[in-house]
Amino acid sequence: MMQKKVLIVDDSKLMRIIIKKILSNDDLFVVTGEAGNGIEALSEIERDVPDIIFLDIEMPEMDGVEALKEIRAKYSTKVVVVSSVAQMGSSRAAEVNQLGADAIIEKPGGAVDPTLATQKGKEFIEIARKVLGV
Amino acid sequence: MDDEFLKEIWEQFSIEVDEHCSNNEEILIGATSNELSEEQVNSAFRAFHTIKGLSRSLSLSTLEKIAHSAEDVLGDVREGKFKLDDDAISVLLKANDQMRVISENSAKKMFEVADDPKELIINLNEIREKEFDGKNAEKKDNETIELSDEKNNLNVEDENIKRIKKNANELSKEDSLKETKKQNNTVIEKEKSISVASEVIEKIFSRTGNVLTSLSDINRIINSKLLENPQSDLKIAKDLIEKSNLQASLLNEEVLDLRVFPMTDVMRRVKRSGFEAARSSGKKVDIIVNGETSRADRNVVRAVTDPLMHIVRNAVDHGIEPPTERGNKDEKGKVEIDISTSSSGLEIVIKDDGRGIDTSKILEKAITNGLVDREKSKQLKDEEIFDFIFHPGFSTAEKVTDTSGRGVGMDVVKTNVISSGGSVYLNSDLGKGTKFTIIFPQITNTENCIVLESVNTYYAIPSRNVVSIYRTSDLNKNNFIEKKKLQIENKVYQIINFEDFAFSKNNDAEFNYLIVNFAGKGLALQYAGKVLIRDLVFDEPDKFVSSLPYISGAAISDGNKVVFQIDLMHLFGQEDPQKSESI
Numbered sequence: 001m002m003q004k005k006v007l008i009v010d011d012s013k014l015m016r017i018i019i020k021k022i023l024s025n026d027d028l029f030v031v032t033g034e035a036g037n038g039i040e041a042l043s044e045i046e047r048d049v050p051d052i053i054f055l056d057i058e059m060p061e062m063d064g065v066e067a068l069k070e071i072r073a074k075y076s077t078k079v080v081v082v083s084s085v086a087q088m089g090s091s092r093a094a095e096v097n098q099l100g101a102d103a104i105i106e107k108p109g110g111a112v113d114p115t116l117a118t119q120k121g122k123e124f125i126e127i128a129r130k131v132l133g134v
Numbered sequence: 135m136d137d138e139f140l141k142e143i144w145e146q147f148s149i150e151v152d153e154h155c156s157n158n159e160e161i162l163i164g165a166t167s168n169e170l171s172e173e174q175v176n177s178a179f180r181a182f183h184t185i186k187g188l189s190r191s192l193s194l195s196t197l198e199k200i201a202h203s204a205e206d207v208l209g210d211v212r213e214g215k216f217k218l219d220d221d222a223i224s225v226l227l228k229a230n231d232q233m234r235v236i237s238e239n240s241a242k243k244m245f246e247v248a249d250d251p252k253e254l255i256i257n258l259n260e261i262r263e264k265e266f267d268g269k270n271a272e273k274k275d276n277e278t279i280e281l282s283d284e285k286n287n288l289n290v291e292d293e294n295i296k297r298i299k300k301n302a303n304e305l306s307k308e309d310s311l312k313e314t315k316k317q318n319n320t321v322i323e324k325e326k327s328i329s330v331a332s333e334v335i336e337k338i339f340s341r342t343g344n345v346l347t348s349l350s351d352i353n354r355i356i357n358s359k360l361l362e363n364p365q366s367d368l369k370i371a372k373d374l375i376e377k378s379n380l381q382a383s384l385l386n387e388e389v390l391d392l393r394v395f396p397m398t399d400v401m402r403r404v405k406r407s408g409f410e411a412a413r414s415s416g417k418k419v420d421i422i423v424n425g426e427t428s429r430a431d432r433n434v435v436r437a438v439t440d441p442l443m444h445i446v447r448n449a450v451d452h453g454i455e456p457p458t459e460r461g462n463k464d465e466k467g468k469v470e471i472d473i474s475t476s477s478s479g480l481e482i483v484i485k486d487d488g489r490g491i492d493t494s495k496i497l498e499k500a501i502t503n504g505l506v507d508r509e510k511s512k513q514l515k516d517e518e519i520f521d522f523i524f525h526p527g528f529s530t531a532e533k534v535t536d537t538s539g540r541g542v543g544m545d546v547v548k549t550n551v552i553s554s555g556g557s558v559y560l561n562s563d564l565g566k567g568t569k570f571t572i573i574f575p576q577i578t579n580t581e582n583c584i585v586l587e588s589v590n591t592y593y594a595i596p597s598r599n600v601v602s603i604y605r606t607s608d609l610n611k612n613n614f615i616e617k618k619k620l621q622i623e624n625k626v627y628q629i630i631n632f633e634d635f636a637f638s639k640n641n642d643a644e645f646n647y648l649i650v651n652f653a654g655k656g657l658a659l660q661y662a663g664k665v666l667i668r669d670l671v672f673d674e675p676d677k678f679v680s681s682l683p684y685i686s687g688a689a690i691s692d693g694n695k696v697v698f699q700i701d702l703m704h705l706f707g708q709e710d711p712q713k714s715e716s717i
Contacts, residue, residue, distance in 0.1 A: 012184055014146040018191055021139060058180050084187045107187050 004132055005048065007033040009041040009067065010056040010082065018108055019054055019082070022121040028134065029125075038062025042070055045077070052078040052132055055101075057092060065095060072100045078131045082107055102131045140244060147192055148241035154181035155234040156402070162223050162230065163405045166412075167420040169217065179208035185233060196248035197236045203258035204229045210262055222261045224413055227406070229254055332432070335392050336674075342386045343579030343671035344690070349379045350669055351692055390577065394429045397473055400439050401426040407443045408469060411450040418457055418466040419450050425473035430480045431577040437554035438482065438572065441547040445484050445570050446471070448543065453488030453568050463487060479576040485569040491562035493519045503528065520560040521654060524548040552653045553703065584648065585666040585697055586632065592697040593632075594670055594689065599702060601649040601656070603665060609647070620647060620658045627658035630705070652702040668692075672699050 006029050008016045016034050023029040032048055035041035037059045045053070053071065057064035064081060071079060081101045083093060093104055105127050108120045161170065161178045170178075186201035204226060211218060218226070232254060239247040356372050401423045412419040430438075446469055454467035464487075472483045493516060500506050500522045506514070522528055526545040551558045556574040575598070583594035584603075604622070615621045618629045627649060648659040672687035679688045679698070686701035 011180075012150055012188060014143060014150050014188055015191065017143060017146060058183050060177065060180065084183070084190065108191055 003030045004028055004051040004134075005030060005032040007031075007035065007041065007044055007050040007053045009035045009038070009044075009053060009059070009064070011036050011059040012056075015056065015082075015107065019124075022108060022124050023128075025121060026125050026129075028129065038064065038067030038070070041067050045071065045075060049075060050077055052080060052128060054080050054082050054128075057081060057083055057096065065092065065099065068096060068099045068101060078102045080105060080128060080131055103127050143192070144241045144244050147188055148237050150188060151185055151197075151237035152234060154185050155230050155237075156399075157181050158230045159227065159406065160402055162218075162227050163402065163409055163421075165218050165223055166220060166409050167422070170211075175208060175212050179205060179212050182208055185237075192240075192246075194236065194240055194246040194248075196246060196251055197233055197240070199255060200229050200233055200236075200251050200258075203255050204233075207258055207261050216262075220409075220413055224410070225254075225257045225261060227409075229258060330392075335389075339389055339393065339579050340671055340673055342382065342389045345382050346379075346386060346580055347669050347671055347689075347691065348693075349375060349382055353379065386579065390431075390579070393431050393433075393577070395432050395435050396427050396429050397435060398426050400435055400442065401471070401473070403439065404442045404446050404471070408446040408450050411447040412454075415451055416456065417450060417454050419454050420466055420468045421446065421450075422468065422470045423473070424471070428473040428475045428480065430475070430574065434480060434554055434556070434574045434577065437550055437556070438574070441550050441558070441572065442471070442482065442484070444543050444547050449484065449486040449488065449568065453486040453490075455489050459489075477576065480574040482572040483569060484572075485567055487567040490564040490566050490568055491520065491523070491560075492564055493562075496520070496522050499528065500525075517559070517561070520562060523560055524558070524654075548653070557654075580669040580671055583668055583670050583697075583699075585668050585670075585691070586648075586661050587663050587666065588632070592691070592695055593700050594668070594697045595648070595650060595659075595700050595702070597667065599650050599652055601651050604647045604649070606645045606647075622649065625656065627656050629658045629660050632659055632661040650702070650705075652706050655706055657706065668697070670697055670699075 006023060008019050008031060010016050010019070013036075020031050023031060029052075032050055033044040035044045039062045041053070041055070042062075044050075055064045055067060059067075068079060068081070071077065079101050081093075081096050081104045083096075083104055084107050096104060105124060106120075108124055158178050158181050161174045164170070164174070182201050182205035186198050186205055189195075189198035189201055207222065207226065210216060232251065236246070236248040353372070353375050356368050356375065359368055360366060360372065405421050405423060408419065408421040412421075449469045450467075454469070457465045460467070467486065467488060469484065469486045472481075472485075474481050496519050497506075497511050497514070500519075501508050501511060503525075505522060505525060505528075523544050524547070528544070548558055551572055551574075554574065555577075556572055558573075559571045560568065561571070562568040581594075582597040584597055584600045586593045586595075609620075609622075613621055615626065620627045620629050629647070644662065646661045646663075646665060648661060648665075650657055650659055668691050670689035670691055672689045675685070675687045679685055682698070684701050684704050685698045686704070687699040689697045689699065691697050
């Protein structure tokens with residue numbers, strides 16, 4: 001099986017740890033890069049183009065919306081926007097959709113509750129697989 | 135879901151919430167004197183938003199609720215719906231504090247520990263509701279204009295971001311190797327620093343000091359031998375010692391650097407408490423800090439925190455007048471704190487543009503309290519009058535407030551500063567304002583001392599505390615005005631006999647009188663014997679040493695001699711507090 005390279009972009013290291021942990025349950029994914037904002041993300045992509053990017057919206061320096069514009073202009077990598085619930089129905093979410101995000105998913109909640117985490121983790125992985133078409 | 139992973143998650147959670155809260159606190163306190171920039175509003179909004187998201191991930195519903203409400207307030211500010219006033223800032227700061235506490239406590243237990251945040255949430259929501267009242271209709275018109283301006287700014291920002299991005303990309307091309315290594319900025323930065331227990335640093339600190347003093351001992355012996363016989367082979371040894379000395383001094387400087395911290399965190403707390411004091415007293419005050427990134431020894435940073443908070447609160451409570459009483463001055467008061475470092479040490483100046491201190495009021499109080507008699511008080515200089523403020527139990531404040539003015543405080547300020555080797559002065563211009571100056575000498579591990587000998591036992595007093603030394607032959611009858619009192623140049627010093635507290639007696643015919651100054655007081659130490667000068671390293675006193683009266687530490691000198699450090703605090707505290715009197 002060909003593994004899929006993943007870039008995780010989130011200004012919170014904690015969120016990156018959690019997403020990494022979720023993805024570690026599926027051998028399909030291998031995390032090849034992490035970035036704390038849009039600018040770092042772009043240089044990470046230039047270094048090693050991933051198959052899929054998990055992108056946060058609210059970040060310092062360059063936010064997810066800006067980063068998405070840049071990514072879409074240059075790369076065909078799949079982009080999954082990871083957003084908080086409140087944003088999922090907001091105008092920003094619509095903007096992200098228009099800019100060509102492949103999916104928008106809720107930030108993984110209940111990470112320390114094992115059952116909830118498994119359930120949320122499952123959703124997370126399902127969507128990621130669907131976006132990649134595997 | 136293993137334990138290690140959970141532990142890592144909770145630790146990281148607490149670190150991140152703390153970072154965001156510190157960031158918010160700084161921005162919010164800044165907002166009390168200057169309107170927030172767009173970037174600052176964004177940054178605070180993002181911080182609350184991120185805390186909300188993180189709390190959700192760890193199922194901390196209370197924390198999530200608080201963060202959510204705070205985020206909504208900042209969201210409205212971001213959209214230009216209203217501006218933050220002091221009441222709103224105070225509520226946001228409270229929310230910020232509470233979030234920090236919940237995160238810390240929860241991280242320890244690995245589940246949410248929080249009180250019911252109902253009132254806080256109501257207060258946060260009130261900020262937004264209040265702003266939608268008709269009262270602000272007029273204000274809103276103005277804001278619409280500003281809003282359209284802000285849109286232009288936004289475009290400029292876009293350009294800026296593009297430029298930064300371009301630079302960043304170019305940089306990454308030039309330096310692709312470095313970039314490859316740079317998996318993650320934060321990770322690398324954290325790896326660059328390691329944490330070391332402070333006791334280890336203390337030990338290294340005292341050891342390097344001991345190496346330096348040994349070298350200086352050897353150097354002194356060689357020099358005296360060379361004086362006897364300049365042709366001696368010791369010249370080679372002298373060169374070597376000098377080289378080692380240079381290396382040891384450089385090492386010492388680096389070790390000193392390990393103990394040094396920026397004042398940033400302390401100053402944030404000081405600003406915060408000043409802000410709270412202004413709010414509860416209904417005054418308008420700008421609290422300005424310059425040089426908060428100055429670095430100081432961690433003991434000094436610790437020792438200066440409470441005094442600074444007290445002085446600033448005091449300035450706001452008693453210094454700055456209510457807006458209606460400020461006459462020609464700006465309605466908004468100002469408390470300015472300047473921090474600077476130089477080779478001689480750390481200097482902190484706190485000045486306010488308030489009502490100043492009336493010397494005649496202080497004098498009256500001092501006379502009533504029996505600190506000085508009316509006759510003598512006429513000759514006091516201003517600085518001597520101001521010094522009464524630091525006297526225990528002295529306060530001229532007519533009103534008692536929550537935060538200061540209970541007649542305690544300024545003496546504690548002085549004691550705190552002095553016990554860490556600093557000094558504090560006050561100056562005031564009636565009607566114009568008051569200025570405090572706190573000075574801490576450069577912290578060194580070696581202290582230049584005057585060493586007194588008494589039958590093979592040695593006692594040391596820091597040279598900086600010894601103003602002058604007189605021999606009996608330098609003095610005449612007129613100097614000895616009464617029993618146990620010595621008068622030199624208009625100052626009267628109580629004479630303390632060295633033998634009263636030293637172990638043993640000397641039988642030298644002639645006495646030395648050391649004029650010792652400490653905490654603004656002076657006394658004359660009567661001593662018969664040799665006076666030496668040495669650089670010493672004092673270790674923390676062990677059980678035996680701390681049981682000795684008048685002794686606060688011990689050092690080794692000249693190879694194997696124990697030198698006791700005379701406890702000046704004790705020596706000066708035991709006697710009448712006003713040892714030196716002006717004539």
